[in-house]
Amino acid sequence: MTLNALLQIAMYLAVLGLCVRPLGLFMARVHEGRIPLGMGFLRPVERLIYRVCRVDATVEMDWRRYAWALLWFSFVGILVVHAVQRLQGVLPWNPEGLPAVSSDSSINTAVSFVTNTNWQGYSGETTMSYLTQSVALTVQNFVSAAAGMAVLVALVRGFVRRTAGTIGNFWVDLTRSVVYILLPLSAILALALVSQGVVQTFAASREVRLLEAAAGPDGAAATQRIAVGPAASQVAIKQLGTNGGGFFNVNSAHPLENPTPLSNFLQVLAILLIPAALCLTFGEMVGDRRQGWALLAAMSVLFVAMLALTVAAESRGNPVLDALGVSPTGGNMEGKEVRFGAANSALWAVATTAASNGSVNAMHDSFNPLGGLAAMWLMQLGEVVFGGVGSGLYGMLAFALVAVFLAGLMVGRTPEYLGKKIGAFEMKMASLVILLPCAMVLVGTAFAVMLPQGKAGVFNPGPHGFSEVLYALSSASNNNGSAFAGLGANTPFYNGLLGLAMLVGRFGVMIPILAIAGSLAAKKSVPVGPGTLPTHTPLFVFLLVSVVVAVGALSFFPALALGPIVEQLLLPS
């Protein structure tokens, strides 16, 4: 690792750290209905949405109704995204004349974008019309992130309220997340990205003559058709909403999606921005900011550890190539872009898999084994190290409940968190939140590597091929969306299996979380006593990190041993 790599990473962490508090407090005000100064001009937009949709913003919902509203909204979203893809051939904004998407691929993509996963079995520039990218995919980039934030806010209300029957109004939480948070931030980021060269146009692709015009012996084309499109507007929300679905096939490795080191910095900052700041939103809303800082600290510890591993792995060249006479100083550059280099590619890989973002600026399939391992494991932890917008923090809060429960067992006291007694019901639900995605990863991988349809998709030979399948299931079941992209996943088998995994990872987690919210809201608050475990101390941070690591390591070590670990052992030293 070079000094410059260290400086770039230090600056990244510093800027992120500076943004956390103001943005976190801003979002707390939005969700408490105290619209922050300067955002009043958006109030008419909010009110108009309620009027058109006939929403009474003063009516609150119990957790079941909240869950039904979420499920209906997601269901309608899947239908619409599917329909637009199937009909895009006859719809406008399609200058390349792209035909309808196949039915299994379009259902997979619809589920993928509605669940905030943005797994992409398709290649953007050769599959999706500008209309599909805008009115189907960009919309879900916004609303799936907003839905995640809504569920988080509902859970926080569960901690805050006492003997209450309701946890908020889903439509209000959804609308406020979009109007006051996601939309303004996206507009600013989109324009900043355009200034760096991210393309934003509804014009058709351009054909240019190649400088070395004579066709070579391998038949190299004498012209180059450059795919363009309204990319910047989608890229901005893809990063801010932890969606990650690229406009182009290679996502943010594409020079028109991520052209400069500054555009790269802004995008990788946007990946962690909202998930990190939501920790402070949580602290502010429960009336004790230290609680938010403690969760942020636990996330940061895991993040920095995985970052160190990945940067070390990628800054070192591939020893196989070194032996052929390649200079190792540039790092492992297969699948990476020169403007980013090994350090920024490693930073991005860790940020995008720590958050359930899943965009890439380098091809993870070509990472050295330990780099790939870090990315995979961060997803397998349940996307709780920052995680998705809303979903990361409510996942981490489920782990916090398990941590206080374990501490309670040690001293023989009823566990409590933020003044709420944690009973059997909450523990059952928290266990579901943690175990359902784990089970989906492992059972799904086992199925895929046993069936011929599963094995048919594998691209690389040896343990790396197993890693491709394990990575895909880890990514889908935890709603990340990145891939070891060699895997040929655009088949009915993988579109179906991974679609199921995404649904389990999204709603199998959200519904138990809302159940916890409802149950906690109905409880009385117990006063802090001498036997209460303080949950803002370094001791609790250590306990929480230990629980996350123990669950992640115990569940996945055997599977990882068959993939990246054995691959690392096979590398010549």
Next chain:
Amino acid sequence: MKEDFRTAVLMLTVLTGLTGVAYPLAVTAVAQLVFPSQSGGGLVVRGGEALGSSLIGQPFREPRYFWGRPSATSPTPYNAGASAGSNLGPLNPALRQNVRARIDEVRGGDPSVGRIPVDLVTASGSGLDPHISPEAAEVQVPRVAKARGKSEDEVRRLVARHVEGRQFGLLGEPRVNVLLLNLALDEATPTP
């Protein structure tokens, strides 16, 4: 419940209008007004003709041009209509074979090349990487100078003018835009 279904349909419709139509159109309008060149894909226009995009690499294999990164796009390299990386794992025998063939190609152009900069023989992530490292440009200077009948120092000075440093001296990696460098080469030494 039926009421919530109706609200879901209305809500998605309204939010589609806001985030799927108004937002991208507004961003496009402002972008084209304020950043007309950047928003259109960074086209390099000389004498009214678009010679390519400064952000999208082109394939070069003649000795008189600097070569860019190997590209894994199909069916031809640097297919800017279908970006792709190789996705070859670090131990994949195909990676080793490809890199060996590329090393032979580089040495075929100039047998005196020593250890080869890694970016010159590994496929980029996008298949469209417009840049190479300054080291990868340096090892090609003797070949290009010979093919153009110029002194190495002359070519080296041109390369040095095209090295882009880290942004703000900190971000990213130093790099050379291959298309812009080759355009400048052609301007400096017109070839028949």
